[in-house]
Amino acid sequence: MADQRITGTSIRLDGVVKRYRGQEKPAVERLDLDIEAGDIVAFVGPSGCGKTTTLKMINRLIEPTEGRILIGDRDVTDENPDRLRQSIGYVIQSGGLFPHWSVAKNVGAIPRVLGWSRAKIAERTEYLLELVGLDPGTYADRLPRDMSGGQQQRVGVARALAADPPVLLMDEPFGAVDPLTRVRLQDSLLSIQQELGKTIVLVTHDFQEATKLGDKVLILSEGGRIEQYATPSEILANPATPFVEEFVGSGATLAQLTLTRVRDVDYEQVVTASVGENAEEVAARARAAGHDWIVVVDGRGRPRAWPTLAEIATKPQISDYIDARLPVVSESSTLNDALDSMLAASQGGVLVTDGRGVMRGALRIDTVMAVIRAHTAEVRSDDEEPSYISHEEDHHQEGS
Numbered sequence: 001m002a003d004q005r006i007t008g009t010s011i012r013l014d015g016v017v018k019r020y021r022g023q024e025k026p027a028v029e030r031l032d033l034d035i036e037a038g039d040i041v042a043f044v045g046p047s048g049c050g051k052t053t054t055l056k057m058i059n060r061l062i063e064p065t066e067g068r069i070l071i072g073d074r075d076v077t078d079e080n081p082d083r084l085r086q087s088i089g090y091v092i093q094s095g096g097l098f099p100h101w102s103v104a105k106n107v108g109a110i111p112r113v114l115g116w117s118r119a120k121i122a123e124r125t126e127y128l129l130e131l132v133g134l135d136p137g138t139y140a141d142r143l144p145r146d147m148s149g150g151q152q153q154r155v156g157v158a159r160a161l162a163a164d165p166p167v168l169l170m171d172e173p174f175g176a177v178d179p180l181t182r183v184r185l186q187d188s189l190l191s192i193q194q195e196l197g198k199t200i201v202l203v204t205h206d207f208q209e210a211t212k213l214g215d216k217v218l219i220l221s222e223g224g225r226i227e228q229y230a231t232p233s234e235i236l237a238n239p240a241t242p243f244v245e246e247f248v249g250s251g252a253t254l255a256q257l258t259l260t261r262v263r264d265v266d267y268e269q270v271v272t273a274s275v276g277e278n279a280e281e282v283a284a285r286a287r288a289a290g291h292d293w294i295v296v297v298d299g300r301g302r303p304r305a306w307p308t309l310a311e312i313a314t315k316p317q318i319s320d321y322i323d324a325r326l327p328v329v330s331e332s333s334t335l336n337d338a339l340d341s342m343l344a345a346s347q348g349g350v351l352v353t354d355g356r357g358v359m360r361g362a363l364r365i366d367t368v369m370a371v372i373r374a375h376t377a378e379v380r381s382d383d384e385e386p387s388y389i390s391h392e393e394d395h396h397q398e399g400s
């Protein structure tokens, strides 16, 4: 992410220990950790290893028993915790919104405490709702209970970013939503991060999620012991300990698919059309491009339907088809997400959008399969003795 603007700050945990009263063993024995400004770091590890305890010591929702915590150059170990928390965004599972406050009131909570003017809060709220993919006109006055879990979670992210904190902490943020919503929220977080460049620390139970979101992944074992702290590809290529190997285990092949993003592969251009356009002209455009389908987009270029030319030929103009099961992923989605989305929609392809949902192209299952085959071949040639491979080939030739 060399071209990314960074507004986050570094975080350092220096000899941090947490002993809970009445517990014999410390939850976190002694942790030294450096998180670089602008990185997303994902904490993973088995239940009870100390992920949440470590996360909450960063904003001192849990007070460390020993050690120091630095945010940028600021030693915050003894800082007033309320003040500290105003400079650290915090997102929990299910959003943690105040249920009887409107979305706008929830998002403006910290700015109000900070004494911002009404106009500034309103402007910021509008910007943030747009950023997290919620139309301010539709949602600003809604109550959380009238929104889906995924939408509430988006509001939770907007609220955490309200005072533009350099650091965002997220505790299992996408744990409570269905798998497809989860993928959308992950993609949305990645596009927000592309725009903002915060330092984000997140706890997850899901190694796939950690490899998708994390610039670096921290794998902990009991007592907050660091087993490995590295980029996802380093962890997959060189697990540091037998613990890591086992933890990553059979998920490794799938995780490799997680390392490839849709934007890294050659997906196709598509022919788009707006509602009301002349169907014959659109069809001619599609045929010229060698396609027997088109994508209908709305006024902002977002996909609405994916009809075949036969379907659009039934009417003189492009009508407003709505396709509720349209398989869509974003460029920052992983190939794994793309495959899931194809399977869920029983289609041999997915539409690809940018971070704001604007149409970019289509990815076909053949392309994904080609990437998987190329990767498998690469792993073979890395791992296996050349003599073994030629042996295999001989064997096949004999058999055929």
Ligand SMILES: Nc1ncnc2c1ncn2[C@@H]1O[C@H](COP(=O)(O)OP(=O)(O)OP(=O)(O)O)[C@@H](O)[C@H]1O
Binding pocket: 020, 021, 023, 027, 045, 046, 047, 048, 049, 050, 051, 052, 053, 054
């Ligand atoms: N308030 C508390 N009082 C006493 N012990 C606690 C408290 N909170 C956590 N612990 C203990 O500290 C250890 C680490 O807990 P923590 O919640 O940080 O783990 P975790 O890795 O986040 O677990 P999970 O994945 O299950 O959420 C566990 O043994 C837990 O039982």
